[in-house]
Amino acid sequence: MLVAQKFSNLRWGSIAQWWLVFLAALLPLVLLVDALLANRLGADPAKTIVDELGTWALIFLWLTLAITPARRLFNWRKPLLFRRMLGLYAFFYAVLHLVSVGTFILGWRADLIVREVTERPYVIAGFVAFLLLMPLAVTSTRGWQTRLGPKWRSLHRLVYPASVLVLLHFVWLIRASYAEALLYGLLLAFLLGIRLYYTRNWRTR
Amino acid sequence: MLIQKPNKIPSSEITPESVYLNRRRFMQAFAGVGLAAAALPASALLSSGDTELPIYPGPNWLQPKLKAAPTTIVAEDDVAPYDAVITHNNFYEFGTKKSDPFEKAQEFNTDPWKVEVSGEVESPGVYNLEDLIAKVDLEERVYRLRCVEAWSMVIPWIGFELGSLLKQFNPTSKAKYVEFVTLVDKEQMPGQRGFFSSLDWPYTEGLRMDEAMHPLTLMAVGLYGNSLPPQNGAPFRLVVPWKYGFKSIKSIVAIRLTETMPKATWNQTAPGEYGFYANVNPKVDHPRWSQATERRLPASLLNPRIIDTQMFNGYADEVASLYSGMDLTKWY
Numbered sequence A: 001m002l003v004a005q006k007f008s009n010l011r012w013g014s015i016a017q018w019w020l021v022f023l024a025a026l027l028p029l030v031l032l033v034d035a036l037l038a039n040r041l042g043a044d045p046a047k048t049i050v051d052e053l054g055t056w057a058l059i060f061l062w063l064t065l066a067i068t069p070a071r072r073l074f075n076w077r078k079p080l081l082f083r084r085m086l087g088l089y090a091f092f093y094a095v096l097h098l099v100s101v102g103t104f105i106l107g108w109r110a111d112l113i114v115r116e117v118t119e120r121p122y123v124i125a126g127f128v129a130f131l132l133l134m135p136l137a138v139t140s141t142r143g144w145q146t147r148l149g150p151k152w153r154s155l156h157r158l159v160y161p162a163s164v165l166v167l168l169h170f171v172w173l174i175r176a177s178y179a180e181a182l183l184y185g186l187l188l189a190f191l192l193g194i195r196l197y198y199t200r201n202w203r204t205r
Numbered sequence B: 001m002l003i004q005k006p007n008k009i010p011s012s013e014i015t016p017e018s019v020y021l022n023r024r025r026f027m028q029a030f031a032g033v034g035l036a037a038a039a040l041p042a043s044a045l046l047s048s049g050d051t052e053l054p055i056y057p058g059p060n061w062l063q064p065k066l067k068a069a070p071t072t073i074v075a076e077d078d079v080a081p082y083d084a085v086i087t088h089n090n091f092y093e094f095g096t097k098k099s100d101p102f103e104k105a106q107e108f109n110t111d112p113w114k115v116e117v118s119g120e121v122e123s124p125g126v127y128n129l130e131d132l133i134a135k136v137d138l139e140e141r142v143y144r145l146r147c148v149e150a151w152s153m154v155i156p157w158i159g160f161e162l163g164s165l166l167k168q169f170n171p172t173s174k175a176k177y178v179e180f181v182t183l184v185d186k187e188q189m190p191g192q193r194g195f196f197s198s199l200d201w202p203y204t205e206g207l208r209m210d211e212a213m214h215p216l217t218l219m220a221v222g223l224y225g226n227s228l229p230p231q232n233g234a235p236f237r238l239v240v241p242w243k244y245g246f247k248s249i250k251s252i253v254a255i256r257l258t259e260t261m262p263k264a265t266w267n268q269t270a271p272g273e274y275g276f277y278a279n280v281n282p283k284v285d286h287p288r289w290s291q292a293t294e295r296r297l298p299a300s301l302l303n304p305r306i307i308d309t310q311m312f313n314g315y316a317d318e319v320a321s322l323y324s325g326m327d328l329t330k331w332y
């Protein structure tokens, strides 16, 4: 089902909802910039910004992955309208996260970047996740959907390994408290597990 | 040479004047945050924008000693502004976020304070901190602090040499190590209540005896001319400037002299990542991140202040000899 096709015959209510979600998804960025301008990010604003943006990239990725299960479990179809947007927001926050790391943490120093990307397992995981997400963002348009046909779906299954790598990226950089990682891990296990369950049942049927 | 040590200056120069000069350099380091006269007491070394921040004058018995402390050692780097030092802390007893200690430790009760001294000493016992401090002279020292997380700050402590404290208890010949223990108090320390926290309380740390007796090893009771804020480890904490910050244990309630190497919390938690020695060493990376560089805080977005980390945090001239013959990649 193509969201863009549906868009032409959407009712105004749906369009309003689309905009509502669009603006709500910008809120984390707005609040972050506001805190930055008001000097509320503390002695190490760079780190706070990197962590916030990374966390929101993860959250939007998980939300994107929750749309299909929501339809399967609750027959909840409305969110399908927002799936592409949420996926693109995940990528958007990941790009900002990456740019922040490059600018504020590494100062675009080539030696540091090479060292980070070649030596740090957690950065490698994040980097590969980002590389996997990139083609998905590029091919998210309707044009690419039609051009790729059935291959589009297979390509977009890359979101599964990407999300696992994002989780790994997060778990690997933890120093003490695993509570947050456990929460995201359980959520992802559920979101991916349910797909496995449905695929099995569908195959054996 | 990155630090000034009075004991390397000819004795003729160790006069109030050199103290004054040191103070002046300290002031210069502060010039960026708008400070004026060199004659100001250290407590005035707060930048003008800091007026809404809490000030920690400390208990009455401590105040005159803090005010009288001469400045003796000054790192040549720019001193971090007050707000950065009191709001950006790792003190997991109050939570794992950098802002948690500032937000959650303000009611932390640190006076009166007792310290239990035990193990290989001739005079063990439970001492009042006030009585221990009465026997030592305080001095102000500006040290670099390098966190294992690859950020650093330059901090004006007030304290006394750990050696002068340990001598009060007459260590026996069997004393090879010193163990330190932080308070456990779930009522006051919300971070100790967490179910998921991977640290086992109490937080403990240790030093080899020669490290403990080294003249650079400080027990701090003050900061910026005032007493130590709770989030910075009040009422007294260790400061070992050539080791990663986690060695510099806070809010100490027990000191034990031992014959064998004591347990240290981070070393126990992840032995492959945090060694007992934890000397700052740009050549030995943490398994998950590099230690070759550090971000000097406070950093602003457009000026991340990435600098090369120095061997022993720049104190190699003073401390490298403690480790001669040791393979520092093995004893990290």
Ligand code: HEM
Residues within 6 Å of the ligand: A050, A051, A052, A053, A054, A055, A056, A057, A058, A061, A090, A094, A097, A098, A101, A105, A123, A126, A127, A128, A129, A130, A166, A169, A170, A173
């Ligand atoms: C080349 C790609 C990436 C690089 C270089 C990178 C780098 C980093 C760095 C340096 C940190 C802070 C680590 C620390 O605590 O010391 C971080 C944290 C994080 N990153 Fe990434 N990252 C990348 C990609 C991603 C992607 C694609 C996502 C999610 C979609 C992501 C999500 C996160 C999260 C959730 C955190 C943890 C934030 C927290 O501690 O609260 N990262 N990343």
